[in-house]
Amino acid sequence: MKLKAALIQMKVVEGKEENLRTAERMLHQAASEGARLLVLPEMFNVPYDNSFFPEYAEEYPGKTTEFLRSKAMELDVYIAGGSIPEREGDRIYNTSYIFSPQGELIGKHRKAHLFDIDVKGGITFKESDVLSPGQESTLFDVDGIKVGLIICYDIRFPEFTRKLALGGAQVVLVPAAFNMITGPAHWHLSARARALDNQVYMLMCSQSRNMESSYTAYGHSLAAGPWGDLISELETDEGVLHVAIDTDRIEKVRNELPLLKHRREDLY
Template sequence: MRAALFQMTSGIDPAANADAIVDAVSEAKEGGADVLFTPEMAGYLDRDRTRAAQLVTTEGDNIVLTRVREAAAKAGIWVHLGSLACASDREDGRWSNRSFMIEDSGTIRARYDKIHLFDVDLATGGSWRESAVYAPGEDVVAVDTPWARMGLSVCYDLRFPDLYRALSDAGATVLLVPAAFTVPTGDAHWHILLRARAIEAGAFVIACAQTGQHADGRITYGHSLVIDPWGDVICDLGQTSGLQLVDIDMDRVADVRSRVPAIANRRRIAETVTLA
């Protein structure tokens, strides 16, 4: 599989973000890519929730999703939209942080709503409540593609290995982790956690990330990665926005799993812990 990773600095104009992704679709196709991968919140990234409320739409009205589906069909390439903010008809008014796998026909093959939401009370007295705006997903999703079964996740999900165990138990050999990591947590944990997920699952990890200074003032870590099942980083985009092509040899999965058969040796752990 030839993958194209599009490391973005998404802003607060959905139309401009759509233009950038559509251009990346064309560039990826010209480079012989089979699949284009984008980061979390590829279509709109804004921590001003009042302003965002004026632009976040339902899936059916989402300009980024519509244009990317059209571009995928025109180019004949698969696209993984890391995630978009999607409004819904929920009674509580919360949105979904939704990932899309789009076929080369433009058809949506799979959707995944981010399960784990970042809620934290800071030592400074402030707090951040992702769950105040977004509703958590309920379903673990793996999708079959012509190259591999891929397990879907988004950003903060990375810290919860049970999700990736469920995905690898379901036969996923590629784990997708689109993200918009902050710089402090990226410096501390990004490479370590992604390599651990690859090693545990004996699977490739493709983690396409946001990078740089954004229009809403935040700074993201970048370092979009492709990691092989042994835990080796085979691509690291650093902190520069742009497109990178990466050739992935799926035979590597069987090779690593034969050398360290952790998947075959897994046992189901009881939920109740015996205290001695």
């Protein structure tokens, strides 16, 4: 089976309405160019900063999720809505919503691993000051192809992607916002390693680089293939990256190099 996906690398600014207008413009562009699965970046409706998350947070259904649902129906596409701050009771989650062309919510992923780091001389960030972690992994179907979704820091925990692969995932979406310290060091490496280890397509969707933001995203949205190869990538500006998914290639690689079959469950 084949699937055309598009990664939307958009600039995120202060102002939810402006971010939704940008997303709308780029969703329309991606759909008009033939993409069936459209992917937005992490926190696409809000600047990536703890100070903004409570203000922008929405309960479900809310303004942003209704926007995503209506666009999926209007454009007759699947939309993986990157992520937004989701409020439930007294908690806020970093949550991705996935809608079908019929406007159905077919998947929802709350970021399971919170980005709490302190790189001396580099960057300090603690999502857990504001956000709560999700408790589930996420799989859904897109035109008969099994797709998994994790969010940013989730990719650093190999067992999480492996669980998706063992659950049947052929494609794993990663809306993300790596920064200018972790991005150059680990962005490409993480994508290719998870793709190779699990023999899946890894689609990494970042915000574009905004040097005026308090948190500067790395950009470089990319696709890595089941051989661990880098298929294509954007640079740092806004853009749409189209990716051709071919499940026959996954089957070919898994037959030639049967890593998943060779796992020693008696040892580990």
